[in-house]
Amino acid sequence: MARGNPAETISEKPLTNVLIVVLILVVIAAVAFVVLRGRQGKPNARVDPLADYPEVYDPHKIGVGDIITYAGIDHVVRGTITLDEEGYIWREHLLDGSTGRRWLTVEDDEGELEMTLWMRREGTNLVPNGDVVLDDKVHRKIESGTAKFTAEGTTGTAPSGSMEYADYATADKTGLIAFEKWARGQSWEVSTGRAVTRSELTVIHSGPPE
Incomplete structure (x- = not known):
């Protein structure tokens, strides 16, 4: 039997090995391409945008x-006024909604949380002198004074300054009137209020809790 050329047989083996390696690399590249393309085409799972906010x-x-x-x-809370009367701090927030604007007062009175919603009353011509009659109810002064304030956002006041206030209430405390003056020479702003409990409000803070 005739034998082939030994040199030709030896040279064919390296060539075969190279082809096998190239084929393996091509297969790996194809698989990687398919996997990456599948990941890019898959939409990201939706997440709860309020998951980091406390209830x-x-x-x-x-x-x-x-x-x-x-x-x-x-x-939406459009603005906040922080008031300071000799170390006693409280805040008033301007709320803007589909039914109009109102103010929310938040304060601690001897350790008890008090929140009140206020609506401006235009054209009453009332001033805090003696008893005040509004909506056929008699209101009596419960406190008055002056306070320093700072404001942020939209409030309609100066960024900072001093203000005067006088608070009135009916005998059963169901009727509330607030008089406020934010600058010298300004007329009194009159608002009527209603106390609200913490559970009556739902609040979503604009940033995650600190």
Whole structure:
């Protein structure tokens, strides 16, 4: 039997090995391409945007940009005024919703949380002198004074300054009137209020809890 050329047989083996390696690399590249393309085409899973927010809000951390729901209506906090009367601090927040604007006062009175919603009353011509009659109810002064304030966002006041106030209430405390003057020479702003409980409001803070 005739034998082939030994040199030709030896040279064919390296060539075969190279082809096998190239084929393996091509297969790996193809698989990687398919996997990466599949990942890119798959939409990202949706996540809960409120997952990092607490279910129980902190009334003292309400601020500009927060969403407050009251009586089924959402309001945006447009501005916040922080008031200081000789170390006693309270805040007033301007809420803007589909039914108009109102103010929310948040304060601690001897350790008890007090929150009140206020609506401006135009054209009453009332001033805080003696008893005040509004909506056929007699209101008597319960406190008055002056305070320093700073404002952020939209409030309609100066960025800072001093203000005067006088608070009135009916005998059963169901009727509330607030008189406020934010600058010298300014007429009194009159608002009527209603006390609200913490559970009546739902608050979504504009940023994650600190």
